[in-house]
Amino acid sequence: MVLAWAIIALLILLTGLYVAAEFAAVSARRSRLRRLAEDGNNLASRILPVLEDPRALDRYIAASQVGITLSSLILGAYGQATLAPRLEPLLERIVTMQPATIKSVSAAIVLTFLTTLAVILGELVPKSLALQNPTRTALVTVLPMQWSIRVFSWSITLLNGSGVLLLKAFRIPSTGHRHVHSPEEIALLIAESRDGGLLEPQEQVRLHRALRLGRRTARELMVPRGRLATIAASLPFEEVLRVVAASPYSRLPVYRDTIDNIIGILHTKDVVMRYVQGSGLTVASLLRPIVRVPDTLAADHLLTLLRDRRSHQALVVDSHDVVVGLITLEDVVAELLGGVSDEFKSMQARPIRLSDGRLRLPGSMRVDQAAPLIGPVWRNVDRTIGEQITTLLGRVPEPGEEVEIDGIPVEVEALEGDAITSVIVGERPTQDEGAEA
Secondary structure, eight states, X not given: OHHHHHHHHHHXXXXXXXXXXXXXXXXXXXXXXXXXXXXXXXXXXXXXXXXXXXXXXXXXXXXXXXXXXXXXXXXXXXXHHHTHHHHHHHHHHHSOOOHHHHHHXXXXXXXXXXXXXXXXXXXXXXXXXXXXXXXHHHHHHHHHHHHHHHHXXXXXXXXXXXXXHHHHHTTOOOOOOOOOXXXXXXXXXXXXXXXXXXXXXXXXXXXXXXXXXXXXXHHHHSEEXXXXXXXXXXXXXXXXHHHHHHOSOSEEEEEESXXXXXXXXXXXXXXXXXXXXXXXXXXXXXXXXXXXXXXXXXXXXXXXXXXXXXXXXXXXXXXTSXXXXXXXXXXXXXXXXXXXXXXTSXXXXXXXXXXXXXXXXXXXXXXXXXXXXXXXXXXXXXXXXXXHHHHHHXXXXXXXXXXXXXXXXXXXXXXXXXXXXEEEEOOOOOHHHHHHO
């Protein structure tokens, strides 16, 4: 009897080994194993090639599944053959049944007991241990798994080949086992790491911003056309010097006739160098080319484009090739790291709640960003508040002029040129006030 229980325990242990090896193989961090292998860890050197090769990993997982299946089948068959006959006399003394019925009931009891034992001790516990310590578990199980791959090689080849043929019959591509996560899954992993204390709050925020960078477009991050600081190509050089000295920017777009005809970018350093040299003092001789990008271009693609073109800024144009704004590397970096400012630039205006309950908002804030401050009544419009007001009026408003956005009164507080810099948002009329009106 002791030998029987020892064999049963060994079979459950084998099941647990294969379960732990499977979960550890798909959860272990390759970067951690790579560092261990570089430090001379022999076990890490054995498991790393498996995890980095999809085909090798596929055979590794297949060996685990074959091992789990065989050990479970042998456990059930051996338990019924050894434990069920010893249970039958006990059942005969307790209940009165036909011998065939007692034999069936005894086999069912033993099978249920062993299945429960195997699920708890052979699957659930090893799975939890492997997920909590995937790297260590992968190292511990790599040698038994390599031996198992050699033993099960014929069955792995047969079963994997049959599976691939079946997938091809149903026209389903076979991609193997890979360490691939969708952006949504990565976001969940980041949140779990934050909850587990492995990430600081600011680190989590930066990672989430990096994940959503591909969903942000150039239009959403650009400086709108109405807020661009530009220089006319016909401006005398003495005036250019004064503009450059007063501007907080190191690069200024230069236009001819209208802002839709931007012909290049002017670097303030080039202006200073030419002024020192004292020759050829014309704006046209200092111009550098400027990149033009569509307003729908994703921010991550924009980074690649600017790097390839070795440029720090680009003009943003709409589908009709009309200039709608300017985007810089700083705008994209600010999306990743938050607001970036220097000693020459004032901090961006922030929403302020006034004493009378109204809200002061910067005109450069997008409507979808302002919606959480106002309430769900503001629709998700892909424009700044200033652009929305100008669109609704069909013209540039005057300071103090009011307009309604989705039923909420908005007063234009200040302008710089044609750009609305701040607005005052009133409270939404209540239902009673609407009824009295």
